[in-house]
Amino acid sequence: MTTPTTTPTTTTAPALAPTRESLRRELALARGRGGRVALVPTMGALHDGHASLVRTARELVGPEGAVVVSVFVNPLQFGAGEDLDRYPRTLDADLAVCAEAGADVVFAPAVDEVYPGGDPQVTVEPGPLGTLLEGAVRPGHFRGVLTVVAKLFGLVQPDVAVFGEKDYQQLALIRRMAADLCLPVEVVGAPTVREPDGLALSSRNRYLDAEQRRLATTLSRALDAAREREAYGPGAAREAALEVLASQPAVETDYLVVTEDDLGEVDPARPGRRSGRVLVAARLGTTRLIDNLPLEIPSPNQIRNQIQPDPTLETH
Numbered sequence: 001m002t003t004p005t006t007t008p009t010t011t012t013a014p015a016l017a018p019t020r021e022s023l024r025r026e027l028a029l030a031r032g033r034g035g036r037v038a039l040v041p042t043m044g045a046l047h048d049g050h051a052s053l054v055r056t057a058r059e060l061v062g063p064e065g066a067v068v069v070s071v072f073v074n075p076l077q078f079g080a081g082e083d084l085d086r087y088p089r090t091l092d093a094d095l096a097v098c099a100e101a102g103a104d105v106v107f108a109p110a111v112d113e114v115y116p117g118g119d120p121q122v123t124v125e126p127g128p129l130g131t132l133l134e135g136a137v138r139p140g141h142f143r144g145v146l147t148v149v150a151k152l153f154g155l156v157q158p159d160v161a162v163f164g165e166k167d168y169q170q171l172a173l174i175r176r177m178a179a180d181l182c183l184p185v186e187v188v189g190a191p192t193v194r195e196p197d198g199l200a201l202s203s204r205n206r207y208l209d210a211e212q213r214r215l216a217t218t219l220s221r222a223l224d225a226a227r228e229r230e231a232y233g234p235g236a237a238r239e240a241a242l243e244v245l246a247s248q249p250a251v252e253t254d255y256l257v258v259t260e261d262d263l264g265e266v267d268p269a270r271p272g273r274r275s276g277r278v279l280v281a282a283r284l285g286t287t288r289l290i291d292n293l294p295l296e297i298p299s300p301n302q303i304r305n306q307i308q309p310d311p312t313l314e315t316h
């Protein structure tokens with residue numbers, strides 16, 4: 001009997017840079033090859049959503065470019081009582097995901113490598129958008145996110161940085177920071193990767209027990225319900241989503257909002273059909289999940305045209 005031969009898939013292990021100095025050396029080597037540098041910031045516990053960001057980064061810089069993934073659980077963006085201490089740290093598995101997805105360098109620093117003098121005295125102020133939604137529930141969160149992302153931009157000096165749309169408000173704020181502070185980096189958003197049943201992949205999904213995992217699809221089902229009612233206007237879309245959330249009392253909603261695409265409040269009188277967003281945050285036990293989807297906001301005229309006739313008033 002002959003043994004079947006298979007062609008082994010070869011993945012090159014990325015260089016692990018645990019310090020600023022080793023990162024600097026790896027970047028010098030990469031830049032010596034002449035390509036562009038892409039950065040994918042993460043907090044580790046990597047899943048297929050992160051892998052898709054790495055693949056997008058690779059496509060953006062091509063084979064001659066360098067893809068750097070940072071793995072750093074940033075204490076500055078966690079509030080008191082949040083899950084900083086129990087956040088999963090799985091560096092060996094993360095390196096395997098990075099190798100498979102085509103990263104060249106993994107920057108995985110310790111806290112004092114990023115904040116050598118303790119908490120920084122100068123931080124990035126997120127402005128009004130940073131106080132809404134996630135910022136309202138997690139005060140100070142976006143100051144921590146923007147400060148560490150600004151530091152990562154400073155350390156890596158990427159040409160392009162890739163972030164997931166799953167953290168839609170974070171993506172909007174990072175775009176805003178890059179524009180307002182004239183940072184020479186292109187910020188690219190990538191679509192949300194989901195489980196077959198619709199649940200958005202998230203490192204925090206691993207906190208869920210079997211029953212909570214079953215109920216976690218309530219978030220994406222609520223967003224789908226909003227989308228199905230989008231033609232009836234943002235108010236009707238929101239009502240439909242709230243109905244789905246209310247059907248599962250174990251899912252405690254922090255917010256469910258329909259906004260303009262830039263996260264501004266919807267102006268119901270504004271003419272013209274346009275893109276909007278529906279965003280949700282909810283808790284299952286001690287685990288907090290977020291998700292969002294794009295949806296269409298019809299013009300006031302289009303909404304009126306969609307009102308279904310009341311069958312009791314029908315004339316024969």
Ligand SMILES: Nc1ncnc2c1ncn2[C@@H]1O[C@H](COP(=O)(O)OP(=O)(O)OP(=O)(O)O)[C@@H](O)[C@H]1O
Nearest residue numbers: 042043044049163164166167192193201202203204
């Ligand atoms: N399902 C997903 N699809 C695409 N990108 C994602 C997905 N989940 C997270 N990302 C993106 O990966 C980057 C790193 O996020 P992070 O490490 O916090 O992962 P996470 O799974 O969102 O974890 P958490 O559970 O802490 O929210 C962010 O840009 C985030 O938007």
Ligand SMILES: CC(C)(CO)[C@@H](O)C(=O)[O-]
Nearest residue numbers: 041042043074145148167
């Ligand atoms: C962007 C980020 C890596 C900053 O710590 C984090 O907020 C995340 O993982 O989305």
Ligand code: BAL
Nearest residue numbers: 043077078141167170
């Ligand atoms: N994915 C956003 C990081 C956080 O929840 O702190």
